[in-house]
Amino acid sequence: MxxxxxxxxxxxxxxxxxxxxxxxxxxxxxxxxxxxxxxxxxxxxxxxxxxxxxxxxxxxxxxxxxxxxxxxxxxxxxxxxxxxxxxxxxxxxxxxxxxxxxxxYGFQSTGGHFLDFNSIFLEPNERPEDLFQRLASFIENNLLCAGGNIHHYGEVPEVDEELSPSLENLIVLTWLRLINRDLPNLVKQRYGTELRSKTLASLKPEISQALDSLLDEIHSATDAKVYGRQ
Structure with missing residues (x-):
């Protein structure tokens, strides 16, 4: 990578x-x-x-x-x-x-290579921002190219594929889920008002700044559930 x-x-x-x-x-x-x-x-x-x-x-x-x-x-x-x-x-x-x-160099894109996206995880001691960059780089490097060797519904794209807002949203959503599976739901609750008129990707800088507090909130809620069962 x-x-x-x-x-x-x-x-x-x-x-x-x-x-x-x-x-x-x-x-x-x-x-x-x-x-x-x-x-x-x-x-x-x-x-x-x-x-x-x-x-x-x-x-x-x-x-x-x-x-x-x-x-x-x-x-x-x-x-x-x-x-x-x-x-x-x-x-x-x-x-x-x-x-x-x-x-x-052995980096020719294939349809199967895209499935390696599923093998990306948050590594031990890895910064969340580094994980995001790995996810974004992977997607950018697998966008379809004009005249490439990959067909989409039987056709080769005539122009290079661009990173769409929806794809950017998916990258951010995947990033949140890989950091903590409860993070997407908490972000939806915390930023519900902003998300009515903004994309998830456009809120990524704010989420990054608040990431530590969001994770603390998740851990506190988890601890409370554990103690409540005792």
Whole structure:
């Protein structure tokens, strides 16, 4: 899990670095694709700019392909362990490159991998906030990607999946349940008024601040029940 998190952090950092070059930015947009580089497709299906683009910014197909090759070369330099042809000649989008890198390191997403979410628990001496970050990272790393290898109802997503408010709520709910199974019900009681107009995820910072007192309340109630039975 930690290795996957480091790989994702590296990807985001490299993505940001590449986006600073205006000649590379267009290739990093979700959904932008190109063809594999072959003798039959030297321009990789990339078209030059039309007259609607200001002349100073206008680029021919050849110029765009040159910029693409430069960008792909930089990625290879960051990850020389990956075959140059995999990235420079055989890639068809920035997402296909990330998928190839994840596959090389054994982090290729599968439908079955998502079930490992059920294996996440609060470890001994682990801070609740660290548990939350592990849960959030797992979900973020398993969001469906455009052009990926996972089908949803027979179709591969055309755009990268985003973290929805409902999914964020589910992460927070799971976090509360793993800390203490009675915590979700107590949060519902304590924050009932706020939850009428706010999502659970949006209240997470407040819940984190009050977590110790909430757990103390649960433990006190549990102790009272035990003593009451004696």
């Amino acid at each position: 930690k290795q996957l998190h480091r790989l994702e952090a590296w990807r985001q950092n490299l993505h940001y670095t590449l986006s600073l070059d205006q000649n590379f930015a267009a290739f990093l947009v979700d959904g932008f694709t190109w063809l594999k580089k072959t003798n039959a497709n030297p321009l990789r299906g990339i078209a030059g700019d039309g007259e609607e683009v200001a002349e100073a910014n206008r680029r021919t197909a050849t110029q765009k392909c040159t910029h693409l090759d430069l960008m792909l070369g930089q990625i290879v330099n960051y990850y020389p362990i990956i075959s140059r042809n995999t990235i420079i000649k055989n890639s068809t989008s920035i997402n296909s490159i990330w998928q190839s890198i994840r596959l090389h």
